Amino acid sequence: MAVPTCGVVIFVGYATLRPKVPQVSVTRAQMDTIYFDQSSLMMLHATIVIKAENDNTRAHARFYDMSYTLSFRSQKIAILMADPFDVRPNRSLELNFVVPSQSIPLNPEEVNAINWSLDRKVVDLDLRGMSRTRWKVWLIGSIKYVLHLDCQLHLPIDQTTIYPHCTSKK
Template sequence: MPKPLSGPRDHTNPLIWCAAIICAAVAVAVIVAGAVVFIGYLVIKPSVPRIGVASAALDAVYFDQTSSLTVQVTVVVRAENDNPKARASFSGTTLGLSFRGQKIAYLVAGAFAVAANSTVELNYVPQSTPIPLDAEDAAAVSSSLRRSVMDFELKGTTKTRWRIWLVGSAKFWLHLDCRLHLPVNGTVVYPRCSSRSK
């Protein structure tokens, strides 16, 4: 009876085995690192630092019905870091204070740090240059004075960064968009207004 013919056996190249082992090791390392990061995130539950308006007041109003408006406003901006074990840093803080779309002043801060589970307050007392008024703006100012309240907008951004345990460093741009309704008699108000991360 004739014996079946058999060809030479194919052997897998050792380089392919090495590549497969390396890929498997990398995959296991990625899975383990992902699990560590996820568990760390669940344990620490980090929160994004915030920036907001702690208080504001309209200190002075100078209104010439035929030409211009000048105001002085006190604004206290509060940077908050609710993370119990992470220090946060803020930089590039630029906020624009406006009245009826016209910029009154820019509130700017250099880089600063906020300790873990702490806050830092930035005090600004900007005084506008005379704001030219057209008939519509002058009528709006007159109406605001009759109501004893003037409306302002405070908009801007800041960048925050903080370290989350083994997860690493996190960075966010924070965006502030506040409407300030300020009594003309100088009463301090406490707006509920804070940033949104993007």
């Protein structure tokens, strides 16, 4: 008798609260500057804004282990990381990442790719990584979830801000 009663209580609690998985998304990005010289070295400065969203109406969400790698082809440019943080119920938080790169040596294939990108006036960068989230759902307990991002950002070199459709929501 106790098992069916617990099942009904958990189902009613779930149906009432309707917990939603928090998510992360890239809301906007911009190439601030890019430099490429004859010695096959590239440097860039970009701004990327990632939004952490909690659509739950009654549960705080905790985001932790946030780590995203920004790269050009196979060359790692930067790792975007954030300390653990909470997002209140039905709220969001924007994280502003300013990415200054060091001099990045490019191989001949990457040199051709950056020359082609500069001719097109758009540089394609990859943003990949994950964040973990945890939130408490009434009697069910704490729920943990991994949020993945896998984006290709097409950044114009003229400092135009883009608004990519890149989210962890499946």
